[in-house]
Amino acid sequence: MDEPIIQIRNVHKRFGGVHALKGVSLDVKRGEVVVIIGPSGSGKSTLLRCINRLEEFDEGSIVVDGIPLDTAANINAVRTEVGMVFQQFNLFPHLSVLENIVLAQRVVRKRSRDEAVQNALQLLEKVGIPDKADAFPLQLSGGQQQRVAIARALAMNPKIMLFDEPTSALDPEMIQEVLDVMVELAREGMTMVVVSHEMGFSRAAAHRAILMDAGQIVEDAPPDVLFNHPTQERTKLFLSKIL
Amino acid sequence: MEVEQLRSMCWQVLIGGLVAALLYNVALFVYAQRRLGLILRPKGRALRPYVLGLVGGLVFSFVLGGLNGILLTNWRPTLVEISTVELVRGAGEAWLLFLPVFGLGWAAVLMVVQLAINVQPVGSKDPPKKLDPWWLMVIAVDLLVLGLAFFKPDPFQRIVSYVRDGIWVTIYVTLISFFLVLIFGLLGGLGRLARNPIVRGAATIYVEVIRGIPVLVQLMFWYFAFPSVIKDLGKLLQIQALIDYKANPVGMAVLGLTFCYAAYMSEVYRAGIQSISKGQMEAARSLGMTYVQAMRYVILPQAVRVILPPVGNEFITLLKDSSLVSVVAVADMTRRGREFMASNFIPVQTWLMVALLYLLMTLFSTRIVNGIEQRTRLER
Numbered sequence: 218m219d220e221p222i223i224q225i226r227n228v229h230k231r232f233g234g235v236h237a238l239k240g241v242s243l244d245v246k247r248g249e250v251v252v253i254i255g256p257s258g259s260g261k262s263t264l265l266r267c268i269n270r271l272e273e274f275d276e277g278s279i280v281v282d283g284i285p286l287d288t289a290a291n292i293n294a295v296r297t298e299v300g301m302v303f304q305q306f307n308l309f310p311h312l313s314v315l316e317n318i319v320l321a322q323r324v325v326r327k328r329s330r331d332e333a334v335q336n337a338l339q340l341l342e343k344v345g346i347p348d349k350a351d352a353f354p355l356q357l358s359g360g361q362q363q364r365v366a367i368a369r370a371l372a373m374n375p376k377i378m379l380f381d382e383p384t385s386a387l388d389p390e391m392i393q394e395v396l397d398v399m400v401e402l403a404r405e406g407m408t409m410v411v412v413s414h415e416m417g418f419s420r421a422a423a424h425r426a427i428l429m430d431a432g433q434i435v436e437d438a439p440p441d442v443l444f445n446h447p448t449q450e451r452t453k454l455f456l457s458k459i460l
Numbered sequence: 461m462e463v464e465q466l467r468s469m470c471w472q473v474l475i476g477g478l479v480a481a482l483l484y485n486v487a488l489f490v491y492a493q494r495r496l497g498l499i500l501r502p503k504g505r506a507l508r509p510y511v512l513g514l515v516g517g518l519v520f521s522f523v524l525g526g527l528n529g530i531l532l533t534n535w536r537p538t539l540v541e542i543s544t545v546e547l548v549r550g551a552g553e554a555w556l557l558f559l560p561v562f563g564l565g566w567a568a569v570l571m572v573v574q575l576a577i578n579v580q581p582v583g584s585k586d587p588p589k590k591l592d593p594w595w596l597m598v599i600a601v602d603l604l605v606l607g608l609a610f611f612k613p614d615p616f617q618r619i620v621s622y623v624r625d626g627i628w629v630t631i632y633v634t635l636i637s638f639f640l641v642l643i644f645g646l647l648g649g650l651g652r653l654a655r656n657p658i659v660r661g662a663a664t665i666y667v668e669v670i671r672g673i674p675v676l677v678q679l680m681f682w683y684f685a686f687p688s689v690i691k692d693l694g695k696l697l698q699i700q701a702l703i704d705y706k707a708n709p710v711g712m713a714v715l716g717l718t719f720c721y722a723a724y725m726s727e728v729y730r731a732g733i734q735s736i737s738k739g740q741m742e743a744a745r746s747l748g749m750t751y752v753q754a755m756r757y758v759i760l761p762q763a764v765r766v767i768l769p770p771v772g773n774e775f776i777t778l779l780k781d782s783s784l785v786s787v788v789a790v791a792d793m794t795r796r797g798r799e800f801m802a803s804n805f806i807p808v809q810t811w812l813m814v815a816l817l818y819l820l821m822t823l824f825s826t827r828i829v830n831g832i833e834q835r836t837r838l839e840r
């Protein structure tokens with residue numbers, strides 16, 4: 218139980234000549250909320266995508282909830298335990314909001330339609346848009362779409378949620394509604410790895426903050442330490458740019 | 461012809477029409493509502509338009525069937541006869557002229573459905589689309605065919621009766637080939653996108669080679685060269701079954717058309733799948749779906765919308781190119797036309813009629829493709 222739910226060991230990833238991850242190691246405990254910040258191109262997305270194997274890594278190992286990411290069967294097993302929320306929402310535009318949330322429950326979790334629909338409606342309630350079940354994604358605002366995407370991921374009852382810049386594509390007035398849902402999720406004890414530069418979220422919910430630069434973890438500390446009293450020069454430099 | 465026989469024919473036409481209308485409506489309903497996420501409205505009355513479309517189309521086919529029978533056979537009934545059992549005869553005779561009848565009948569079905577159904581693309585703010593005026597063109601050509609056959613039965617009615625078998629051959633060769641093309645094209649398209657370099661390479665070579673050889677030459681190969689290769693192989697291996705192999709013209713024609721068109725179709729599929737953003741596949745996979753599930757539930761339903769226009773074009777090209785099978789011993793419409801001309805020496809009338817029949821089929825197909833396209837569009 219005390220064993221970390223995510224164990225990343227010395228992971229390397231190259232895209233042709235680009236060395237995107239240079240030996241990253243990271244443990245995330247059950248129920249922990251980890252925020253990752255860092256300049257664009259530093260490998261944050263790549264690291265996140267390695268955790269559910271949307272990206273193959275070249276070296277090292279990742280173990281999620283005791284399951285090593287090696288065989289195809291294991292990878293699918295891990296993916297059902299790990300929910301992911303994307304910057305661009307990636308809702309299925311041909312399906313209604315309800316069907317977006319129902320689909321994977323039916324084909325992956327093999328739930329009955331009634332059960333899946335019940336679950337979907339509850340989750341829509343939870344993310345605050347119970348009245349949009351019959352709408353189609355493209356009829357919704359960005360903030361509403363992102364909340365549907367969160368509900369869709371939660372419908373699989375994941376043990377871990379990954380967020381890759383969930384609010385970067387949103388208009389400023391919609392950011393808070395999405396962050397509220399995420400903070401609520403963190404309060405409930407969800408294990409979360411969040412790439413985001415939203416200080417509000419970090420202060421309210423994060424247990425740890427990590428600065429990545431050039432494919433490496435530069436600093437790993439509690440958020441108030443990392444944001445207010447960073448030890449590394451590179452962290453100070455980066456923070457001076459975004460603050 | 462016996463009244464009993466006519467009556468049974470009439471029932472065949474009727475039941476055939478009913479079943480076809482039913483299938484069409486069910487398919488449209490399921491497809492529109494489930495797969496493509498279209499809203500049917502007003503919500504509560506979803507059934508009514510289908511019943512309307514069904515009945516309307518049926519009555520239309522039936523009445524026009526009767527009319528065609530009257531117009532296009534030598535039978536000239538009195539008014540009393542029309543209202544009696546003889547109407548059955550008219551409808552029964554309608555199978556003589558399958559195309560004009562059903563062209564019109566189905567135009568009517570689709571029009572009624574289109575009028576009544578109120579299917580609207582998701583998120584569209586326009587009022588539901590009403591009638592597609594291009595149906596008038598189909599009807600005009602239909603009337604032209606009917607008119608020619610009515611006012612100048614010799615030679616036009618004779619031509620139509622003579623090439624009638626050919627119409628069927630053209631239709632089923634096209635439909636069977638197209639069905640196979642849809643399946644193998646999908647496999648080819650997925651092959652072109654495969655990560656495995658061997659699969660991808662094989663698919664690419666297939667597409668490039670096939671596209672570089674004229675269809676006619678390919679048909680010649682399958683009908684003349686391929687059986688001879690099989691025979692030589694049989695002699696080499698001493699297998700009697702292979703030595704006795706005889707090519708079936710229709711089979712080889714379907715094989716040839718499928719093999720060729722699947723190559724073009726795989727490019728259509730590939731482009732369609734590639735047009736769906738990578739994020740869709742990633743979202744599906746991150747939810748734990750397998751590659752096949754993601755394709756089936758997420759990528760292909762979206763790609764279908766994108767590829768409908770080019771697929772429709774492929775169908776119409778295939779319909780026209782199916783006339784090439786006439787050179788490999790298949791008695792399609794074109795070949796029947798040539799045979800008629802050879803024995804009657806009236807090229808102008810013969811080819812005018814054949815051309816009109818092809819035109820009717822292609823215009824009709826275009827309208828159907830267009831109709832489907834209209835109601836599967838996703839507003840972005």
Ligand SMILES: Nc1ncnc2c1ncn2[C@@H]1O[C@H](COP(=O)(O)OP(=O)(O)O)[C@@H](O)[C@H]1O
Pocket residue numbers: 232235237255256257258259260261262263264
């Ligand atoms: N699919 C890809 N192909 C080639 N290079 C990539 C790909 N994805 C990411 N990279 C490169 O890897 C590096 C890290 O990218 P990424 O993880 O997206 O950074 P971040 O999310 O921190 O902005 C960048 O240099 C980027 O150009």
Ligand SMILES: [Mg+2]
Pocket residue numbers: 261262263382
């Ligand atoms: Mg990124």
